[in-house]
Amino acid sequence: MGGVSFLKVDIRIVSATNRDPEEAVRQNLFRQDLYYRLNVVPIYSPPLRERKDDIKLLVEFFIKKFQKMTVNEVTGISPSALKSLKNYTWPGNVRELQNVIEQVISLTENSVIDTDDLPMHIRDNSSSFEPEEYTKLNFKEAREQYIKDFGKKYFQDLLKKVNGNISQAARMAGVSRRTMYRLLEDFEIEHFLNS
Numbered sequence: 001m002g003g004v005s006f007l008k009v010d011i012r013i014v015s016a017t018n019r020d021p022e023e024a025v026r027q028n029l030f031r032q033d034l035y036y037r038l039n040v041v042p043i044y045s046p047p048l049r050e051r052k053d054d055i056k057l058l059v060e061f062f063i064k065k066f067q068k069m070t071v072n073e074v075t076g077i078s079p080s081a082l083k084s085l086k087n088y089t090w091p092g093n094v095r096e097l098q099n100v101i102e103q104v105i106s107l108t109e110n111s112v113i114d115t116d117d118l119p120m121h122i123r124d125n126s127s128s129f130e131p132e133e134y135t136k137l138n139f140k141e142a143r144e145q146y147i148k149d150f151g152k153k154y155f156q157d158l159l160k161k162v163n164g165n166i167s168q169a170a171r172m173a174g175v176s177r178r179t180m181y182r183l184l185e186d187f188e189i190e191h192f193l194n195s
Contacts, residue, residue, distance in 0.1 A: 013038060015038055021035055021039070022035075047090065047093055048090040048093045048094055048096075048097060049089045049090050052086045055082070055085050055086050055097065056082060056086075058094060058097055058098075059077055059082065059085065059097070059101060060076075060077075062097070062098050062101035062102070063075075063076065063077070063101060063105065063113075066101060066102050066105045066106075067105060069102075069105060069106060070105055070106060070108075072108070072109055072110070072111060073111060074104075074105050074108065074110070074111060074112070074113060075111050075112060076111075076112050076113070077112065077113040078112055078113065078114045078115065080114070080115045081113050081114050081115045081117065081118055084115050084118055084122055084123055085097070085100075085118070085122065088122045100118070100119060100122065101113075103119065104117045104118060104119075134146060148187065151183065151186070151187045152187040152188065152189060154173075155169070155173070155183060155184060155187055155189055156189060158172060158173060159189070166180055166181070
């Protein structure tokens, strides 16, 4: 590219990105000619949050990979811990999941990973059950549970955004400080109530 003489080469380039390359070309953030040279066999790999069924297989793989790091041999994961992992959004994709499992295996004294072994941010951001389980309830129960799950996630995210400042979170939510405390209690967000 850009040279004055031809050089014969036999190479294969494999590249990856977490951005949409076509959109980057449209915004002039990526060279169009380079994009068309690289874009021979595009493979779209969806983020982990879009393929939750892979989490169980990945966790089993990472447990085998890291179990020799600890004296107490970790042999598996509990259904409730797996459910928490499936309900988390995984912004760091598979790499984040790998780091979490490595951390848990390094620190746990249990032979089976349980929910309490998981980092707090994963326990806090996971809803109490998976979305398809709403259909196991009647409409009224499902609506109440959905509102509870939504409220818990909303206020947890809001409090993280303002570093746990109750007054600021109440202002942003459009409620009084007193109402904010009641909502935190209703949604069982206890670790913020003591701050």
